Amino acid sequence: MTYTFGLDTFGDRNGDGDGVPLSHAQTIRNVVEEGVFAEQVGLDFFGIGEHHTDFFPMPAGDLVLAAIAARTQKIRLGSAVTVLSSDDPVRVFQRYSTLDAISGGRAEVIIGRGSSTESFPLFGYDLADYEELFEEKSALFAELLKGGPVTWAGKTRASLLNQDVVPHTESGPFPAWIGVGGNPESVVRAARLGFSLMLAIIGGRPARFAAYSQLFRRALDKFGRPELPVGVHSPGHVAATDEQAKAEFWPRWRDLVTLVADERGFAIPTEESFDWDTGPDGSLYVGSPETVARKIAANLRVLQATRFDLKYGMPGLTHDQLMTNIELYGTQVVPRVRELIA
Amino acid sequence: MAPPPRVAVLGAGHVGPVIARLALGAGYPVAIAGRGDPADIALIAELVIPGARPQWAADAVADADIVVLAIPLRRFAEVDPGLLSGRLVVDAMNYWPASDGVLDAFEQGASSEIVARRLAGAAVVKALNHIGYHELEDRARPPGAKDRRAAGIAGDDPAAVAAIADMVDRLGYDPVRLESLRAGRVLQPGGPVFGAVLSRAEFELAVREEARSLA
Numbered sequence: 136m137t138y139t140f141g142l143d144t145f146g147d148r149n150g151d152g153d154g155v156p157l158s159h160a161q162t163i164r165n166v167v168e169e170g171v172f173a174e175q176v177g178l179d180f181f182g183i184g185e186h187h188t189d190f191f192p193m194p195a196g197d198l199v200l201a202a203i204a205a206r207t208q209k210i211r212l213g214s215a216v217t218v219l220s221s222d223d224p225v226r227v228f229q230r231y232s233t234l235d236a237i238s239g240g241r242a243e244v245i246i247g248r249g250s251s252t253e254s255f256p257l258f259g260y261d262l263a264d265y266e267e268l269f270e271e272k273s274a275l276f277a278e279l280l281k282g283g284p285v286t287w288a289g290k291t292r293a294s295l296l297n298q299d300v301v302p303h304t305e306s307g308p309f310p311a312w313i314g315v316g317g318n319p320e321s322v323v324r325a326a327r328l329g330f331s332l333m334l335a336i337i338g339g340r341p342a343r344f345a346a347y348s349q350l351f352r353r354a355l356d357k358f359g360r361p362e363l364p365v366g367v368h369s370p371g372h373v374a375a376t377d378e379q380a381k382a383e384f385w386p387r388w389r390d391l392v393t394l395v396a397d398e399r400g401f402a403i404p405t406e407e408s409f410d411w412d413t414g415p416d417g418s419l420y421v422g423s424p425e426t427v428a429r430k431i432a433a434n435l436r437v438l439q440a441t442r443f444d445l446k447y448g449m450p451g452l453t454h455d456q457l458m459t460n461i462e463l464y465g466t467q468v469v470p471r472v473r474e475l476i477a
Numbered sequence: 478m479a480p481p482p483r484v485a486v487l488g489a490g491h492v493g494p495v496i497a498r499l500a501l502g503a504g505y506p507v508a509i510a511g512r513g514d515p516a517d518i519a520l521i522a523e524l525v526i527p528g529a530r531p532q533w534a535a536d537a538v539a540d541a542d543i544v545v546l547a548i549p550l551r552r553f554a555e556v557d558p559g560l561l562s563g564r565l566v567v568d569a570m571n572y573w574p575a576s577d578g579v580l581d582a583f584e585q586g587a588s589s590e591i592v593a594r595r596l597a598g599a600a601v602v603k604a605l606n607h608i609g610y611h612e613l614e615d616r617a618r619p620p621g622a623k624d625r626r627a628a629g630i631a632g633d634d635p636a637a638v639a640a641i642a643d644m645v646d647r648l649g650y651d652p653v654r655l656e657s658l659r660a661g662r663v664l665q666p667g668g669p670v671f672g673a674v675l676s677r678a679e680f681e682l683a684v685r686e687e688a689r690s691l692a
Contacts, residue, residue: 252576262578263551317610318490319521320511338611350524357520397666398575401609402673 141180143215146193147448159192170203174210176465182215190450204238213243216314220268221254228279247314277328280308326354366442371420373463387449424467432475485541493547503647508537562598569605573666602632602641603661617649627651627680631661
């Protein structure tokens with residue numbers, strides 16, 4: 136079994152350590168350094184999730200990934216996720232096939248419906264069309280990935296007739312995943328269209344997603360598709376000790392969740408709920424390298440998954456704290472997980 | 478002893494399977510319906526909701542004592558009111574523009590009252606809408622458990638409210654009955670208990686404080 140390990144960021148706006156946020160521009164430059172460092176500490180993947188807010192100023196992650204590509208040789212680079220519903224599948228394909236060209240075949244894409252929906256009003260899409268937009272656009276994206284001329288008709292963008300979409304990739308389709316947050320119908324869709332499955336687990340017990348992993352495999356079988364990997368994306372923070380990691384992460388997590396709670400229907404976190412989330416049954420990977428490694432290994436096993444992407448950072452954490460997190464994750468957590476699941 | 482009521486869950490997305498699993502765990506026979514052909518959700522039922530019977534919506538409803546609406550509210554317009562006439566219906570849906578977009582039909586008034594007006598022949602009870610689907614299963618506890626949480630139930634038909642209070646109790650939450658469907662507005666997005674997982678005492682306090690602030 137080949138396991139791969141990555142890091143994801145939403146471009147979480149950095150703090151200066153005294154509670155003052157750094158500029159959007161400096162945060163973006165720091166993300167470039169973090170991506171380059173991710174390769175240096177041996178990680179397999181670096182992903183950037185699309186967001187459009189003051190605390191996640193990261194609408195054009197593909198540009199940032201291109202900058203990282205120019206300074207790295209091995210690490211795979213991708214979106215985590217691209218909100219395909221409010222984008223144009225043709226342009227997404229073009230941006231990531233361009234990234235694939237720049238990086239010498241290291242591009243990946245994770246598409247999603249978007250659980251943060253700020254891109255809909257921004258680009259003039261109606262949230263009432265949420266399902267239809269994603270259904271049509273993910274089907275078109277699957278066609279584009281095949282690489283040949285595309286013929287497609289639908290309601291959500293202009294039709295295509297035997298259209299050659301450039302640039303062509305050099306070595307076939309790049310890996311493409313659908314990020315799923317808990318809707319079994321989305322799991323079946325990923326299998327039907329031939330995408331790998333990325334389980335975004337940000338609350339509750341990770342183990343409850345085990346049925347989704349089985350559902351995905353059975354659905355692939357039903358649709359006559361070859362086996363495809365299952366991955367896990369979850370938030371976390373690694374520091375030297377459990378106490379330090381929790382002390383750094385907690386106030387940032389509390390503030391962020393409180394800020395988006397109304398819009399997303401999240402409960403306001405308490406220290407008690409945070410202890411549960413960071414404990415063995417929860418879905419936050421916050422702690423020392425050993426604590427985090429054990430939790431990752433246990434959940435990969437339960438979920439029959441072969442890829443783990445840690446969504447590192449949180450608005451307000453400093454660039455130095457993030458670099459320490461990346462270093463510990465790459466040099467201690469991942470080797471320890473590999474040992475535990477061998 | 479009477480056999481347990483038969484439950485039909487309409488919706489196989491985020492919320493429907495969670496409620497269906499809780500109901501199965503509590504001993505209810507459960508049918509589940511998606512948008513169309515039950516064959517489309519057969520795998521989901523088998524692996525994610527083992528024990529639930531996938532059916533066409535009309536068949537599931539015809540055999541059910543309790544119908545749970547767990548579809549996105551924007552799809553409520555597709556539901557045939559005639560199908561639900563004479564039924565006990567749990568409205569687990571929410572009108573949540575930040576997440577689902579603006580729906581003109583729900584801009585004027587409270588969502589469950591609008592649902593009830595359209596389903597005039599049904600007894601509509603608002604319940605199971607205010608605890609997130611990530612948490613609904615994890616936080617369920619048997620009666621008497623120290624860390625048991627509360628769930629609100631609102632409706633205008635006392636017998637229907639009593640039946641759903643009993644179901645919510647069996648599903649793992651302390652049922653808190655509100656005096657009318659209108660009073661169930663406190664359970665909506667933006668209300669004091671939406672998205673929160675509270676003990677009965679905390680829940681009742683939050684509802685009282687909201688009532689005071691509106692008085």
